[in-house]
Structure formats: structure tokens, C-alpha cells
Amino acid sequence: MRKRERDMKSGSHEEILALDIKALLESQKSSDADETSADAAEETLPEQGSQVDVEVVELSSTGDGLAQLKGSKQVYVVPFSVPGDIVKVKAYRHMQEGYTIADFISIVKPSPLRDDSRINCKYFATCSGCQFQMLDYAEQLRLKRRIVEKAYRNFSELPPELIPTIQDTIGSPLQYGYRTKLTPHFDGPSGWSRGRNPFTSRPPIGYMPKGSRKTIDIEDCPIGTDAVRVGMKKERERMETEFNKYTRGSTILLRESTRRVAKDAPAPEPPYRRMPWWSSQTLIPTTRRA
DSSP: OOHHHHHSOOOOHHHHHHHHHHHHHHHGGGSHHHHHHHHSOOOOOOOTTOEEEEEEEEEOTTSOEEEEOTTOOOEEEETTOOTTOEEEEEEEEEOTTSEEEEEEEEEEEOOTTOOGGGOOOTTBTTBSSOOOTTSOHHHHHHHHHHHHHHHHHHHSOOOGGGSOOOOOOOOOSOSSSOBSEEOOEEOOOTTGGGTOOOOSSOOOOEEOBTTOSSOEEOOOOTTBOHHHHHHHHHHHHHHHHHGGGOSSOEEEEEEEEOOEEOTTSOOOOOOOOOOOTTEEEEEEEOOEEO
16 A cells, blocks of 8 residues: 555544544533533442433434433434434443444334334344435435545545535435445355355355344345346346355355447347456446437
8 A cells, every 4th residue: 555545544434433422522622511520429220231321412323322310411322313302222341442332122113203104124123234314315325425424524635615515416316226326245154164064054144134144134225226136036037056166255246338339239148247256246237328
């Protein structure tokens, strides 16, 4: 890496989260009540594993809610929540950086921003892939713009007067069925690092749940286009008989081909390509007549 690249901040998930929490706490210092609270003796945090009700104050750039107990400065990081939600959480781990990782349990009182009827995936709040489905689409676009604004402020190393104005996020005409690429994967069998113990049955194929590294079985992903959803189904069917060929985990790259062809031309053959040993790829052809 060039020296300039080495000197730039990493922008890791943890760093982004810590910066957002720091900004939240600094914004609260303007309140006299908060100042008094900050000067008080160090508060007693709930025991790890205990359940508490917290109110979500804002969303971080990681998509997690930042929540607090009433009268407390401690920040709880809560997935699948939105500002204004009062949620029941389990305190999972108190971090040395001054915040608590929490597991989402249930909604005690929903935010006016929340409408769960917008959620069109049964794996939402389990799968870690999507986080904003309960929000109005215009609000989702506003949040994405804010994420870019914070990224420039925190990581561009530009003076404030040179940071460009971020324009509104351009929305998609589709909120579901738009994504032309999906990458489901499966974990390796027990002992895979030693090249032994092939699968004895088809492994779970899908995505990782929030807060875990173990893949869960997901048979369909509604944000994908019809073509890649068909491809996902076919790859799962293929793995029913070919699972014993694998001794390691793998990623299945499903990508829709959007090449245009003339109306009277025959449908093109699918340009299948194999990925390196740790992955497999299926290109799903579609007919887009010019």
C-alpha cells in the first residue's frame, strides 16, 4: 500500500460504530441535565444477560440503533431498531469503549417511523443482510445520504470547508426484486481446515444471522431479481446431489446477465464461469430484447 493509504483510518465496523456513539454523546452535552448526569458517580450497568427496556435515539452508519436507558449515558447497540422505538434487549457484552452490545428481543412500543407491514421477507430481523425494511423508502434514502455525509466527515481527512455537499440519494423504482447479484454461501464441514470430513448431507445455504458467524438456511431472497432467485433455487437443487464434492465452505455467486440482444436473435447461451476453489458462480441469462 502507498503511504497515503496506510495513513488513512481503517473505517472498520467497530471504528464507525465508536465514532457515531462519540458524536451522539457529545451532542447530548448541551443539556444541563445531561451535564449533571455525566458528573455523577459512575453508573451501575445491568448484568450481562439481563433484560432491560431502552429507547432508540438514532441509527448508526452500521444500521444498528443507538439506544439508552432513561437517565443513563450508556449507549446500547441494538440491531433492527429505529429511532423512537422502545425495545426490550438483552445486555450481551459491555465494551471497554463505553457501550453495550445488546440482543434485540421485542418491541415494547413502536416508533412512529416503524411500519412492520412493509417487511416482505420472513428472515428479516434474523438474517443480517437487510436492516431498514420497516422504514418508509424516503426515510431509507435519507439515512443512506447521512451515512455518506458522515463517511466524508470521519474518514476523508478533508477540512470541513472542502467536504462536498452530498446530494439526495437516487431511489430505485423497485424496493424488492431489484438486485441483479446475490452471494449465498455455506460453511465447511467439521474438520474442513484439515481437508477431511466431507459433507454427509446438504449444508445450510444462505447468509449469516446478525451477531453470528454460522450460516442459516435461506431458500429465497426477495430483494433479488426473478432471474437470480431462480438461480438460487437451482443451485440449492444442485447441492442436494453434489454436496459430497465439497470439503470446504464456498460462496455461490449468482449474477444476472443483462446483455441486450436483438428481438429476432436466439437466446444466448449462459456464460458459466467457475470461481476459485472457495467459490462457485452461476450467471443467469435473461432475455432483454432491444
